[in-house]
Amino acid sequence: xxxxxxxxxxxxxxxxxxxxxxxxxxxxxxxxxxxxxxxxxxxxxxxxxxxxxxxxxxxxxxxxxxxxxxxxxxxxxxxxxxxxxxxxxxxxxxxxxxxxxxxxxxxxxxxxxxxxxxxxxxxxxxxxxxxxxxxxxxxxxxxxxxxxxxxxxxxxxxxxxxxxxxxxxxxxxxxxxxxxxxxxxxxxxxxxxxxxxxxxxxxxxxxxxxxxxxxxxxxxxxxxxxxxxxxxxxxxxxxxxxxxxxxxxxxxxxxxxxxxxxxxxxxxxxxxxxxxxxxxxxxxxxxxxxxxxxxxxxxxxxxxxxxxxxxxxxxxxxxxxxxxxxxxxxxxxxxxxxxxxxxxxxxxxxxxxxxxxxxxxxxxxxxxxxxxxxxxxxxxxxxxxxxxxxxxxxxxxxxxxxxxxxxxxxxxxxxxx
Amino acid sequence: xxxxxxxxxxxxxxxxxxxxxxxxxxxxxxxxxxxxxxxxxxxxxxxxxxxxxxxxxxxxxxxxxxxxxxxxxxxxxxxxxxxxxxxxxxxxxxxxxxxxxxxxxxxxxxxxxxxxxxxxxxxxxxxxxxxxxxxxxxxxxxxxxxxxxxxxxxxxxxxxxxxxxxxxxxxxxxxxxxxxxxxxxxxxxxxxxxxxxxxxxxxxxxxxxxxxxxxxxxxxxxxxxxxxxxxxxxxxxxxxxxxxxxxxxxxxxxxxxxxxxxxxxxxxxxxxxxxxxxxxxxxxxxxxxxxxxxxxxxxxxxxxxxxxxxxxxxxxxxxxxxxxxxxxxxxxxxxxxxxxxxxxxxxxxxxxxxxxxxxxxxxxxxxxxxxxxx
Amino acid sequence: xxxxxxxxxxxxxxxxxxxxxxxxxxxxxxxxxxxxxxxxxxxxxxxxxxxxxxxxxxxxxxxxxxxxxxxxxxxxxxxxxxxxxxxxxxxxxxxxxxxxxxxxxxxxxxxxxxxxxxxxxxxxxxxxxxxxxxxxxxxxxxxxxxxxxxxxxxxxxxx
Numbered sequence: 001x002x003x004x005x006x007x008x009x010x011x012x013x014x015x016x017x018x019x020x021x022x023x024x025x026x027x028x029x030x031x032x033x034x035x036x037x038x039x040x041x042x043x044x045x046x047x048x049x050x051x052x053x054x055x056x057x058x059x060x061x062x063x064x065x066x067x068x069x070x071x072x073x074x075x076x077x078x079x080x081x082x083x084x085x086x087x088x089x090x091x092x093x094x095x096x097x098x099x100x101x102x103x104x105x106x107x108x109x110x111x112x113x114x115x116x117x118x119x120x121x122x123x124x125x126x127x128x129x130x131x132x133x134x135x136x137x138x139x140x141x142x143x144x145x146x147x148x149x150x151x152x153x154x155x156x157x158x159x160x161x162x163x164x165x166x167x168x169x170x171x172x173x174x175x176x177x178x179x180x181x182x183x184x185x186x187x188x189x190x191x192x193x194x195x196x197x198x199x200x201x202x203x204x205x206x207x208x209x210x211x212x213x214x215x216x217x218x219x220x221x222x223x224x225x226x227x228x229x230x231x232x233x234x235x236x237x238x239x240x241x242x243x244x245x246x247x248x249x250x251x252x253x254x255x256x257x258x259x260x261x262x263x264x265x266x267x268x269x270x271x272x273x274x275x276x277x278x279x280x281x282x283x284x285x286x287x288x289x290x291x292x293x294x295x296x297x298x299x300x301x302x303x304x305x306x307x308x309x310x311x312x313x314x315x316x317x318x319x320x321x322x323x324x325x326x327x328x329x330x331x332x333x334x335x336x337x338x339x340x341x342x343x344x345x346x347x348x349x350x351x352x353x354x355x356x357x358x359x360x361x362x363x364x365x366x367x368x369x370x371x372x373x374x375x376x377x378x379x380x381x382x383x384x385x386x387x388x389x390x391x392x393x394x395x396x397x398x399x400x401x402x403x404x405x406x407x408x409x410x411x412x413x414x415x416x417x
Numbered sequence: 418x419x420x421x422x423x424x425x426x427x428x429x430x431x432x433x434x435x436x437x438x439x440x441x442x443x444x445x446x447x448x449x450x451x452x453x454x455x456x457x458x459x460x461x462x463x464x465x466x467x468x469x470x471x472x473x474x475x476x477x478x479x480x481x482x483x484x485x486x487x488x489x490x491x492x493x494x495x496x497x498x499x500x501x502x503x504x505x506x507x508x509x510x511x512x513x514x515x516x517x518x519x520x521x522x523x524x525x526x527x528x529x530x531x532x533x534x535x536x537x538x539x540x541x542x543x544x545x546x547x548x549x550x551x552x553x554x555x556x557x558x559x560x561x562x563x564x565x566x567x568x569x570x571x572x573x574x575x576x577x578x579x580x581x582x583x584x585x586x587x588x589x590x591x592x593x594x595x596x597x598x599x600x601x602x603x604x605x606x607x608x609x610x611x612x613x614x615x616x617x618x619x620x621x622x623x624x625x626x627x628x629x630x631x632x633x634x635x636x637x638x639x640x641x642x643x644x645x646x647x648x649x650x651x652x653x654x655x656x657x658x659x660x661x662x663x664x665x666x667x668x669x670x671x672x673x674x675x676x677x678x679x680x681x682x683x684x685x686x687x688x689x690x691x692x693x694x695x696x697x698x699x700x701x702x703x704x705x706x707x708x709x710x711x712x713x714x715x716x717x718x719x720x721x722x723x724x725x726x727x728x729x730x731x732x733x734x735x736x737x738x739x740x741x742x743x744x745x746x747x748x749x750x751x752x753x754x755x756x757x758x759x760x761x762x763x764x765x766x767x768x769x770x771x772x773x774x775x776x777x778x779x780x781x782x783x784x785x786x787x788x789x790x791x
Numbered sequence: 792x793x794x795x796x797x798x799x800x801x802x803x804x805x806x807x808x809x810x811x812x813x814x815x816x817x818x819x820x821x822x823x824x825x826x827x828x829x830x831x832x833x834x835x836x837x838x839x840x841x842x843x844x845x846x847x848x849x850x851x852x853x854x855x856x857x858x859x860x861x862x863x864x865x866x867x868x869x870x871x872x873x874x875x876x877x878x879x880x881x882x883x884x885x886x887x888x889x890x891x892x893x894x895x896x897x898x899x900x901x902x903x904x905x906x907x908x909x910x911x912x913x914x915x916x917x918x919x920x921x922x923x924x925x926x927x928x929x930x931x932x933x934x935x936x937x938x939x940x941x942x943x944x945x946x947x948x949x950x
Contacts, residue, residue: 004514025543025819031852045857050654057497058476061814063469063538064497067776068545068659071854077674080656080781081506084470084497086477092494096506102513105418105652119542120814253515256490257483283490291515395480399493533887542816544848547938549883550896550909558876559898566922613878613896614917658854660846662873662898662907 006409007101008240009248010233012367013037014194017228017355020118026065027072030114033229033360034074037110041233041243048233050105051075052096053112054082054089055359060119073112087307087394088255089113090230090363091401094390095253097234098403107236113363114229157222157310159275159397161214164312167276168216171327173315175216179207180333181311182221182353188340189350192378196226196355216312221353223309228357230364237409248370252292252404254284259398278320281393281400285321288402292410294387297322301404303345303372303381303388305365309352313393318346321391321402345381348372358394366390366403373407418682421508422639422646423787424518425454425632426748431593431625431736434528439473440485442628443524447487450520450630454642461632463516464488466495467503467523467740471535486522499523499696500629501743501773501783505652507633519633523741527624532739539776541659551661553698556777557621558613561701563666565615568716572615576603578700578722579620579734586731588760589749593625593736620699625736629744647751651683651786659780671782672709672772680711683786685768687711690786692726692753692763694746694771696733702779703732710770710784729753729761743773747785754789821849824863829940832930834866836904847904866903868928870944873907874898875920893917899926899944911943919946 013036015021021029030053038045051073053066070076081100085092090113097111167173183202190200202220210220240247258280285297294300304323308314315329323344324332332338338346347353349368352361369388371377386408392401427449429435429442437445451458466486468479475481479495486493492515496503500523507519536553540546564570580601586592587599601619609619639646653675657664664670680687693712697703704718707727713720721727728734730749733742750771752758772784818826821837825848828835836845837860839853845864846853853860875897881888895917900907912920913929926944934940 004512022817023820025817025822028819028821028851051656054497056477058470060816061538062542062816063471063535064775065539065542067539067656067780068541070656070659070780071850072852074857075656076658076854076857077655077670079654079675079678081502081654082497083494083506084479085495086480096494096509099506099509099513099515102515103509104512105509116817119816255492255494257480257488257493259484259489279490287492395477395483398483399480531887533882534884537882537884541848542814543818543822544938545909546816546884548909549881550894550911552880552882552887554880554882555876555878555896555909558878559874562876563874610879611877612880613876616876660854660906661909662900663905666874 005102005104006237007098007234007250008237009250009370009405010235010240010244011037011041012232012370013040015229017194017196017226017357019196019224019226021116021227022118026060026062026116026119027069029116029227030069030112030229031072033114033231034110034112037231037233038074043243045074048074048078048108048110050079050100050109051112052081052083052093052100052109054084054093055114056086056089057084059115059117059358074110079106085395085399087358088362088392088399088401089359089394090361091365091392092255094232094363094366094403095255095401097232098250098253101234101236107239109234110231111234111363112229112231113360115357115359116227117225117358118227157214157217160310160313161217163275163316164216164310166274167312167316170276171330173330175208176204177315177330177333178216178221178311179204181314182207184333184339185347185351185353188348188379189354192349194378195350196224217310221311223353223356226355226357228355228360230360230367232363232367246374246407248373248405248407249409250403251406251410252288252290254287254402255399256280256283257395257399275397276316278316280398281317281320284400284402288404292404292406294404298324301387301389302383303369303385305347305349305369305389306391307352307362307365307393309356311353314347314351317391321389340379341382348379348381349377362392362394362401365392366405370405373405418651419512420636420648420650421511422634422636422648423631423751424634424639424642424646425450425456426630426751427453428591428629428745428748429627430591431627431738433593433595433623433625435526435626439524439526440482442626443482443485443522446522446628446630447520450632454632456632456642458487461487461491461518461520463507463510464491464493464520465503465507467498467500468495468525469497469740471538472525472527472530472739474530487520492516498775499743499773499783500741501747504631504633504744504747505654505783508649508652511633511635517635517638520630521633521744522628522630523744524628525738525740526626527739528626532624551777554613554616556661557699557702558616560666560778561615561699564701564705567667570716570719572607573603574719575620575701576606578704578719579606581722582700582728582731582734585729585761586735589730589735592731593623596623596731596734596736616699622698622733622737625738627738627741629741629748631744631747645755647754648788649785650788651679652783653677653679654783656781661777666778667705668715669705669709669779669782671779672706672784675782675784676710679784679786685786689768690770691766692729692750692769694728694730694732694750694769696742696746696772696774697779698733703728706772706779706782726763729758729763743783746771746773750787754787821851825849826936830934830936832934834868834901836864836866838862838864844905845903846906847901848908866901869947870899870901870926872897872920872922872924872926873900874922875912877917895920897944910941912945913943914945
């Protein structure tokens, strides 16, 4: 399988991220990222044929906010599409940008992901993920008191700690291993200009010194809530060669959903028995690698950005997407393989663990991966990156997005298949 | 553009209070579309949904609908606009040659939510939203006043067109039962109370719970599945500015631009179009959209309704399901092209257009050019 | 966030109002200045640096040029009525209610501005409304830098 038109990324931009961007409103926040992207690419806003964007609507309390933000998104009188898939929104928007080019319908597409979480009530928004399910539980004979006390499980932290427990049991990873991931991320974030939690001197002891939020996850291990926006420009191979010094070709995409992991009580399906199993991630990875012609991801991929708000997830994802053997990720982190100057650097941008503007987070992963290939990343790895992976996770803890990017266009198989 | 075939579809008949769970409703539509095309779930390679978190009252609601929509372990995504926009994303995926069969569905249950209130959440939160004067009624009212004044169209003419819509809905077996008013007259429309003058209660559509699914396939695949698919030959999408005071309400800039793009892609002229299924909230908006799509001279659009070539199914008046109305329009156009529309069939339809919209007074319009025959 | 047991009637389980989330929107660079202006009972708009269009309520970006609109301009309290509607419906983000009284809602273009906004028309009757009529602003009794500082507009020279 290969796309009709080869899509390429020519630019990616960010706005300044912080826990409260109270100086700007949502539209102005997004505008910063859009302006950064367009200026870096060196094109005119009129050259953009189509705008695709998304955020997590229920977190800001604004329904389809793009409608009033049209003028700020360089999208007045242009084709427009809104794609939202929860935490993976950014990744899904990026994939939609890929397809808009691959279809041959549009030539230049601007993809935007944003979130201004300080406007809304994110934890409440996340708890309402589970509320629909909880409402059916009384009919199934559950006691009210128990439902209410379990409600915290609906939020991301609840799911993540289940996931952490099953991962740790399986892989024998320890709390120190989790803390090590956090330290690497936060120290990397200190070198990247736009990130939120910059901690250049944090140590494993510091992280393990913080109290538990939900065992085994401690306060110091958890991602922050950030205001921020990210934008990417997609175009065709021909046009990218004219505009960009090093165009980044998107060679494989996948976005597959497992059952929702939150609760199975809503009769929507069987649910995930083991939240660290991640069938969706394995399938997306398989498809994306297949499209990109990658047979040995652990050898062929030079750089990876994985979506891990919680450190246990980073260990889990790098194994599930085939970068490391099962249960060996913790060891690799200890040996420094994943550090900035390691063999396979991971999340040198600081990752979601340091900056989590939900609607933008999953877009910042492919955006950072693309910038590493271009050699323009905020925290650039010393080695040359040829092939990189941008990964996103979210939805009802079930949807995974994968983008495989390279400085070479997709290998074309001529003569049918 | 390579043409794309519509090979299967199913619409759950909207009801004011549908006695189904959301998942059941989606499953019914998706299963129905598969059966209609004679396919199995495993044949579908990609699924695109159109739902809205605010309409469902639940954060990330669309990710819970994965299994009901047949998207378990499929390459899928979700659009949070009208169903017609989801269909465009499905077209991207098919045209990219990564996918062979795409399922699109749009769903909402307005009986479980205050729809007009969720639209207030679309407003600029720094000014318009705290004031809360801008809403579906006041914007439609102003649009109608501006249109009537500029072209000297009388209230009776709009009422006449509205009555025709209600009567058309009576002929449409998939219309909301309460919207099937076979003996509606313009006089009765003009007797109803004002929502926002000159807009009256009977000029505004009824909301119904429902779900609509559509299966799209590339040309080669479509011809294998069915002998007479309907082809999408052109699509246009455009979003104009939000700022209400800067928009010309007597016309629709977004529809003008979108239809221009769609006609160019399909290589047709507006005069080639035999039937139009457009999503306007009111009969007045239907007319404005049809004029902007070049089907009639400005100010003369109501003749299209009288002729029966604009919204023969009744349009949004036949029951509006947010997120699914655009898909319903596509399906109605497909039926007209296939000659399956029974009572409301227009004779000799070769080319049709169908549209979807989102935003106040159709801020964003998406339009499809559909053609029948092999 | 207790579940409302009272709401359980027969087979129907209503989970109304279970989710209550408060939202606080930052007004941003341009609107911040606008609300500074309303506290002094005057309008402040922005001007596009390229095409010169004036926006009220202000925004820092012109949609047509995608150029910055960061120059603030003072605007008068007089305006023109562009469009209007008379509605008994009051719709907020929590509920939609039909009242007994009609509200006169106008699309008002402040003199010197190229954009218009919706506001209430006060101190006049339905039959006297007409597109193009001249209006002047009525400030609220208590000014607090809020959108509702603008109580509405009334016809110049009284009803």
